[in-house]
Amino acid sequence: MAVGGFTALLITPAFALSYFTAYAVPGESPRPWLAVLQNPLANAGLLEPGSISVYDSYGVLYLAAWVLALAGSVTLVRSQFGRAAPWLRRAWVGALGCLALVAVGILGDYAIPSDVVGSVGFVLTGLGFVGATVAFAFLGFALRRYIGASWWVAWSVAALGVVSVFGGMVLVGHVPSGPGSGFAVAAMVVAASHRASRVASVTT
Incomplete structure (x- = not known):
């Protein structure tokens, strides 16, 4: 879970910059903090400006990181699922279902040829992120x-979707790495907190 979140965050700069260099869209340019990293990443061999294949490779790697973090989240929630109230179970299913839809969208966007699925992958990714803004609000409640x-916990969870999706787009300006940033951070925090609580329970 933590490894998936960390990997997603780690490759975000190169992933986003690969998009901006591979697809020259009028009016779109990398955020200033990303632009500063472009030459160092290129010199390190982590960025090949203009290469769509490199961009797609980062997409597949991001998908693997996303699925790893999501699988960890599902495992963690499932251990408590049977004892949860029905409405809480539905809230968890909705929130994790939206993140799973994002994964399906990323799969369609980067792992399946575009002439097979067209823009369906991007649409599913967008729907998953938008749905997550609502689903996590209900989960917090x-x-x-x-x-x-x-x-504090309830409001943090409730705000996670909105902060990650909209804040990530402002900060990074690329889908899915921008909207996914907050969820990646949350995966790392939850994994670290869970590990700390387990260590504490063993030592006491």
Whole structure:
């Protein structure tokens, strides 16, 4: 889970820059902080400006990282799923389902030839991210209502979708790495917190 989130964050600059250099769209340009990294990444052999194949390769790697983080999240939630209230279970299914839809969209965008699926992959990715803004808001409410989560935890979860999707687009300007950034950070934080709680329970 943490490895997936970390990998997604780690490749985000090269992934986003690969898009901006491979597809010269009028009015689109990399964010200033990304532009600063372009030459160092190219000199390190991590970026090949103008190469669509390199861009697609980063897409497949991002998909692998996303699925790894998602699989860890599902495993963590499943261990508590049976004891959760029905509405909380539905909230979890909705939130994780949206992230799974993002994965399907990334698969269609980067791992399947575009002449087979067209722009379906991008559409599914967008729908998954937009759905996540709503699903995580409901999840935050459900955590507060059904298990008595603190206000800080409930509001953090509720705001995760909106902050990740819209904040990530402002910061990175590329789909899926921009909207996915907040979720990647959340995967790392949750994994670290879960590990710390397990260590604490063993030592006490």
